[in-house]
Amino acid sequence: MPERAEAESGSGPTPLSALSTVAGSLLTIASTFIGLTAVTFVIGRVMPVDPVLAIVGDRASQDVYDRVFLELGLDRPLYEQYWRYLMQLFRGDFGTSIMTAQPVLQDLIRFFPATLELATLATLVGVLAGVPLGVVAAVRQGRLTDHLVRIFGLFGYSVPIFWLGMVALLIFYGALGWLPGPGRIEVYYDGIVAPVTGFIVIDAAYAGEWEIVRNALSHLVLPVAILSTYALAYIARMTRSFMLDQLRQEYMLTARVKGLSERAVIWRHAFRNVLVQLITIIGLTYASLLEGSVLTETIFAWPGIGQYITHSLFNSDMNAVLGGTIVVGISFVGINMLSDLLYKMVDPRARA
Amino acid sequence: MKAQSRTLLEVEGLNIRYPTPRGAVEAVRNVSFTLGREKLGIVGESGSGKTQTGRAILRLTETHARVRADKLHFDGIDLLAANEQTMRRIRGRRISMIMQDPKYSLNPVMSVGEQIAEVFRVHSGAPARKARRRAVEMLDSVRIRDPERVYRAYPHEVSGGMGQRIMIAMMMTPNPDIIIADEPTSALDVTVQLQVLALLDDMVSDNGMGLIFISHDLELVASFCDRVVVMYAGQVVEVVDAGALHQARHPYTRGLLNCLPRIGTHGRDLPVLQRRSSWAAGISPRNRHA
Numbered sequence: 001m002p003e004r005a006e007a008e009s010g011s012g013p014t015p016l017s018a019l020s021t022v023a024g025s026l027l028t029i030a031s032t033f034i035g036l037t038a039v040t041f042v043i044g045r046v047m048p049v050d051p052v053l054a055i056v057g058d059r060a061s062q063d064v065y066d067r068v069f070l071e072l073g074l075d076r077p078l079y080e081q082y083w084r085y086l087m088q089l090f091r092g093d094f095g096t097s098i099m100t101a102q103p104v105l106q107d108l109i110r111f112f113p114a115t116l117e118l119a120t121l122a123t124l125v126g127v128l129a130g131v132p133l134g135v136v137a138a139v140r141q142g143r144l145t146d147h148l149v150r151i152f153g154l155f156g157y158s159v160p161i162f163w164l165g166m167v168a169l170l171i172f173y174g175a176l177g178w179l180p181g182p183g184r185i186e187v188y189y190d191g192i193v194a195p196v197t198g199f200i201v202i203d204a205a206y207a208g209e210w211e212i213v214r215n216a217l218s219h220l221v222l223p224v225a226i227l228s229t230y231a232l233a234y235i236a237r238m239t240r241s242f243m244l245d246q247l248r249q250e251y252m253l254t255a256r257v258k259g260l261s262e263r264a265v266i267w268r269h270a271f272r273n274v275l276v277q278l279i280t281i282i283g284l285t286y287a288s289l290l291e292g293s294v295l296t297e298t299i300f301a302w303p304g305i306g307q308y309i310t311h312s313l314f315n316s317d318m319n320a321v322l323g324g325t326i327v328v329g330i331s332f333v334g335i336n337m338l339s340d341l342l343y344k345m346v347d348p349r350a351r352a
Numbered sequence: 353m354k355a356q357s358r359t360l361l362e363v364e365g366l367n368i369r370y371p372t373p374r375g376a377v378e379a380v381r382n383v384s385f386t387l388g389r390e391k392l393g394i395v396g397e398s399g400s401g402k403t404q405t406g407r408a409i410l411r412l413t414e415t416h417a418r419v420r421a422d423k424l425h426f427d428g429i430d431l432l433a434a435n436e437q438t439m440r441r442i443r444g445r446r447i448s449m450i451m452q453d454p455k456y457s458l459n460p461v462m463s464v465g466e467q468i469a470e471v472f473r474v475h476s477g478a479p480a481r482k483a484r485r486r487a488v489e490m491l492d493s494v495r496i497r498d499p500e501r502v503y504r505a506y507p508h509e510v511s512g513g514m515g516q517r518i519m520i521a522m523m524m525t526p527n528p529d530i531i532i533a534d535e536p537t538s539a540l541d542v543t544v545q546l547q548v549l550a551l552l553d554d555m556v557s558d559n560g561m562g563l564i565f566i567s568h569d570l571e572l573v574a575s576f577c578d579r580v581v582v583m584y585a586g587q588v589v590e591v592v593d594a595g596a597l598h599q600a601r602h603p604y605t606r607g608l609l610n611c612l613p614r615i616g617t618h619g620r621d622l623p624v625l626q627r628r629s630s631w632a633a634g635i636s637p638r639n640r641h642a
Contacts, residue, residue, distance in 0.1 A: 250456040256412055258471045258522070259444030272461045347461055348506040 025337055036329040037089070040322050041082050049316040054098055089326070095319030099312055104323035107308065112327055113198030114184060115304035118296070119289035121224045126231025127282055133232075134239025135274070138247060139266060149236055156233025165226045165299040172222060182301035185216050223300045227293060231285050238281045239274060246270040276347040283339030290331045360529055360562045361387040361409065365422035368404050368413060368586075379404045379417070381586040387530065391556060391563040393573035393594065395608070396583035397625075402566045405583075406532045409564075410447055411439050427529065445475045448523035449532040450552075453539035454515025458507035464491075464518050465503030471525045490521040494551055513544035517551065524555055530562040538567070549576060570597070570608050582608070584627075603628070 052068050073081055088095065094104035137149035172179040180186065185200055193200070193207045201220070204212035246252065247270060255269040294306040305324055312320035344350045368380035380401040385392065394402045407413045409424070411431060424431045426447065429438065451457035459467060468487035472478055478486070484503070491499035494517040507515060516536060523531060533552060537545040553576065556563045567573050573580055574597040582590045582605045590602040600606060607625045 250451060250453075251459040253407075253412060253449075254451065254457045254519075254522075255459070257410060257443055257449045259440045259442070259474055260470070261440065264474075269459050269462070273459070276461060348463070349460060349508050 025340070029333055029337070032329070032333050033326075037086060037322070037326060038082065040325045041085055042078070044318040044322055045078060045081070047318075049318070051316065051318055054316040054318075085322075094323040094326075097312065097320040097323075098317045099315050099320060104319050107320065108305070108323055108327050109198065110195070111303055111308040111324075112305050114302055115290060115297070115306060117199050117201075117220070118223055118227055118293075118302065118304065119286060121220060122227035122231050122289055123282065123286040125224060125228035126235045126285060129228075130232040130235030131239050131278065134236040135243050135266065135271065137236070137240045138243030141244060146240075149240065153233045153237040153240075156229045157237065159229075161226060161230060161293065162295045162299055164229065165223070165296055168222055168226055169299065179221055180215070180219050182299070184219055184302060185212065186219075189215055223296055223302055226300075227289060227296055231289065234285060235278075235281060239278060242274045242277045243270060246273045249273075272346070276343065276350075279339045279342050279346065283335050287332045287335045290335070291328050358388045359386050360389065360427060362423055362425045363387075363405075363409070363421065364424075365420075366405065366408060366424060367418075367420045368401070368408055369418045370414070370416060371418065376418075379586055380408070383583070383586075383588050385581050385588065385591060387562045387564060389529075389560050389562050390579065391553075391565060391577040393565045393567065393577035393580040394583060395567055395570050395573050395580060397568060400583040401586040402583050403534055406449065406534050406564060406566050409530075409532065410443055410449060412443075412449075441475075444471055444523070444528070445526040446528050447530045447532065448526075448528040449534060450516070450519050450523050450536045452535040454507065454510075454512060454519050455539070457519060458515060460507050462506075463503070464505050464507065464510065468503075468518070468522045468525060471522055475526045486525070487521075490525050491518070493524075494518070494521040494555075496521075511544075512540050513548060516540060516544075516548050520548070520552060520555065524559075527559060528561065530564065531556060532564045532566070534566045535568070536565075537572075538569075570605075571612060 051072060052065055052074070056064050056068050069075065073084060076084075085095075092105060094108070096102065097104050097107050100107050133149050133152075137146040140146050169181065173181045189212050193203045193209055193212060196203050196206060200216040201213055204210075204216060249270075252265060252270060255265045260268070291306065293304075294310050296302065297304040297307040298310075305327060309321055309324035309328075312318075312324065363386070364384045366380055366383040367378070370377045370379060383401070383405055394405065396402045404413060404417075408417075408419050408421075409426070409431065411419070411434075413419055419432065421432055426442065429442070431439070431442075434442070458464070465484065465487050468490055469480070469483035472483040472486050473480070488499045488503050491502050496502050496514065496517055502510065502514070502518070507518075510518065516539075519536075531552075536552065537548050540548060549572075552563070555561075563577075565573060565577055570580075574594045577594050580592050580594050580597060581588055582592070582600070582602065584604050589604050590600060592600050592605070597605075598609065600609070603626065607623070611622050611625050
């Protein structure tokens with residue numbers, strides 16, 4: 001009887017390891033959350049802005065000033081203030097914004113969908129166009145297609161977004177009039193559909209207001225195009241270099257020896273390896289777009305989270321700044337965890 | 353189905369050159385040999401062109417390589433003139449190749465079973481279930497215990513010896529006429545080497561395949577193959593019957609044999625391998641050390 005090779009000890013995911021993975025990520029979330037709030041809170045308090053003054057104005061009497069000072073609990077030590085803020089957060093109370101005179105939470109619910117909408121669409125365009133472009137460029141390395149993709153990549157990555165946005169507005173809105181100008185929607189449509197999800201397109205479609213759907217969509221075209229230029233360029237560049245790496249690997253020779261078509265060799269064998277690395281890149285791109293692109297949101301008068309935080313900061317509206325920062329932080333952590341999860345699905349080596 | 357002719361593969365005057373900015377590198381020069389349903393060894397030191405020769409048969413040299421030959425025929429098919437579609441039908445199904453290190457030659461993100469089943473599906477268009485069953489059978493035929501489990505395993509979960517068995521299973525799946533084994537045991541440790549060699553030997557003999565065994569290990573090739581092609585600097589310097597290897601006449605072959613240490617003759621300094629440029633006559637100087 002010829003000797004037989006024994007399989008290495010199995011390494012399937014056990015229920016216990018899955019549990020510890022979940023526990024581990026919960027711990028990560030908790031510690032990130034504590035760290036994030038602590039840092040933003042401390043920065044908010046040590047900054048040379050007077051939160052009392054921001055509320056009462058500079059013509060208030062000393063009496064009023066002192067009362068507000070005590071109401072805000074500013075006489076307490078910093079750690080106690082932080083603890084009280086944390087407890088508030090757990091009750092879902094982000095405080096009140098001075099600027100809008102609304103609970104910060106309500107503001108966030110109003111502003112964040114605008115950013116989410118832009119970021120998601122821009123990432124989607126970036127992935128759907130950038131990945132194939134990168135792959136094609138790598139496969140045709142050194143040829144015309146490759147050069148074009150690389151030039152576009154360099155352009156998209158290095159051209160200032162505010163310049164691109166203004167030029168695009170100038171041409172497509174100002175000169176040609178093909179697309180609408182700034183804002184999420186034309187003013188006369190404002191407030192017609194009740195916000196359900198906060199995404200105007202979805203809300204309007206839900207209400208059956210197709211005119212408004214069309215209008216909102218046309219408002220999306222320019223800002224999404226501008227934001228996705230960056231995402232697309234970055235994703236295409238990274239895809240290209242990951243792909244070039246994989247094309248050199250020996251398993252590619254194996255795949256060809258097996259008699260597979262070139263398409264199967266590239267997309268089934270090489271691309272699955274590229275995807276492993278791409279997940280991180282796409283996640284990071286999406287997360288950075290979710291922070292709210294202040295420049296794009298400013299140019300297009302897009303009421304998103306980037307604009308909200310910036311305006312709050314200029315008005316020393318610290319509750320709003322803190323709330324906005326927390327939302328951005330949470331989406332960052334969330335996306336990272338999601339890409340970790342996807343990573344484990346795609347790469348068997350990461351499952352151990 | 354198999355060709356009835358004695359000769360499966362005819363290689364005549366094979367030349368492979370790589371144009372570089374500083375002039376062409378001649379990786380293979382005027383190499384000729386034939387292969388029947390036998391075990392042919394190709395030996396030579398690193399850079400002697402043995403791997404390039406193997407890849408040229410499958411037309412899988414680097415894209416910038418210039419491959420020419422007076423004749424490169426497989427079973428009546430002119431491999432250099434064949435279109436890509438014909439080549440794809442030959443690759444894997446009729447000529448297969450086993451590479452050196454399964455750590456690199458298996459796709460890290462695909463399960464072992466999927467990679468084996470893929471060959472079967474590509475060449476016979478079999479449904480997934482049938483391909484799966486056949487892949488498990490193949491794993492069993494390369495003497496892997498618990499083939500069902502290995503089918504689901506990923507390359508990083510198996511050892512080198514197991515990886516090479518998987519590679520052999522994969523390349524044997526469509527029952528090809530010729531197997532090119534490019535240093536199939538060099539990355540394995542010695543005890544596993546012998547097991548893998550025995551396996552390869554059995555599979556080739558049982559199925560009446562032609563084997564091209566590429567190695568730098570002269571003794572191994574001599575004990576394993578029927579005939580040996582000795583290559584030096586991109587050229588064939590000698591073709592000898594494996595049994596008569598020790599009567600080989602060419603000074604390069606003799607040199608290779610002489611620098612092997614022998615158990616029981618300690619105290620003898622091993623001679624340094626002589627390399628004469630005249631053996632590679634007509635080759636431009638920069639290739640001699642290539």
